[in-house]
Amino acid sequence: xxxxxxxxxxxxxxxxxxxxxxxxxxxxxxxxxxxxxxxxxxxxxxxxxxxxxxxxxxxxxxxxxxxxxxxxxxxxxxxxxxxxxxxxxxxxxxxxxxxxxxxxxxxxxxxxx
Amino acid sequence: xxxxxxxxxxxxxxxxxxxxxxxxxxxxxxxxxxxxxxxxxxxxxxxxxxxxxxxxxxxxxxxxxxxxxxxxxxxxxxxxxxxxxxxxxxxxxxxxxxxxxxxxxxxxxxxxxx
Numbered sequence: 168x169x170x171x172x173x174x175x176x177x178x179x180x181x182x183x184x185x186x187x188x189x190x191x192x193x194x195x196x197x198x199x200x201x202x203x204x205x206x207x208x209x210x211x212x213x214x215x216x217x218x219x220x221x222x223x224x225x226x227x228x229x230x231x232x233x234x235x236x237x238x239x240x241x242x243x244x245x246x247x248x249x250x251x252x253x254x255x256x257x258x259x260x261x262x263x264x265x266x267x268x269x270x271x272x273x274x275x276x277x278x279x280x
Numbered sequence: 281x282x283x284x285x286x287x288x289x290x291x292x293x294x295x296x297x298x299x300x301x302x303x304x305x306x307x308x309x310x311x312x313x314x315x316x317x318x319x320x321x322x323x324x325x326x327x328x329x330x331x332x333x334x335x336x337x338x339x340x341x342x343x344x345x346x347x348x349x350x351x352x353x354x355x356x357x358x359x360x361x362x363x364x365x366x367x368x369x370x371x372x373x374x375x376x377x378x379x380x381x382x383x384x385x386x387x388x389x390x391x392x393x394x
Contacts, residue, residue, distance in 0.1 A: 200382060209286075209370065209386035210324075223381060258324070260382070266312065266331055269382055271324040 169193075171272035173259050179278045180249055188244040188275045192261030199242050200269070201234055202258045210258065216242065249279045282307040282373045286385035294393050295363055301356040301388045303371035313354040314372040314382070315345055324370070330354060331376070341365070366392045 172191040180186050192199050201213040212226040216236040227233070231249075236242040246253055256274040287302040305311065315327040328339025335347040345356045354371060371385040 210384040
């Protein structure tokens with residue numbers, strides 16, 4: 168597609184439930200990133216996929232968070248046993264490499280009640 | 281590893297006044313530098329980027345930024361702001377290679393008053 172697509176755009180879930188967030192990157196983009204943006208705060212790096220290399224998971228806040236990406240296509244971010252502090256906008260970005268810039272999706276707003 | 285510090289969390293300014301939003305970074309390797317803007321309830325939009333060459337970079341909406349290697353800074357400026365510039369501004373850095381993660385500062389809220 169023309170841009171980075173994220174779904175759902177909004178998700179309300181009960182505390183303790185698992186959620187799965189999806190990101191469709193721009194076709195051909197080798198790099199894919201997940202960020203978390205809490206209300207009124209900056210973008211917190213979560214995980215980074217680059218081609219077939221092992222992902223950089225250094226930003227994942229706990230073992231309740233995991234992400235997968237098959238090849239250079241769709242990625243899913245899974246949060247298990249959600250907590251209220253997981254409430255945030257989760258942003259996905261894709262890139263052909265730093266020099267060519269990064270394109271962001273519109274995000275998924277997750278609310279844990 | 282890279283890090284970014286945006287020195288001001290909020291910058292109030294009157295319409296048609298000049299503004300500077302400050303950004304400092306640290307890195308052990310050469311970097312690319314970016315400024316993104318996030319308007320209320322919207323996604324991130326690239327304002328401008330520094331890759332190499334001229335240290336003064338011009339972006340969209342009349343914004344410009346200057347890369348200062350000795351000061352490790354990449355401050356964003358606009359000579360005359362509009363109400364519509366009210367938004368959150370993020371400075372970001374990535375290693376100057378085809379791999380490596382993009383790291384953001386905490387953001388600066390620009391509040392333009394009439």
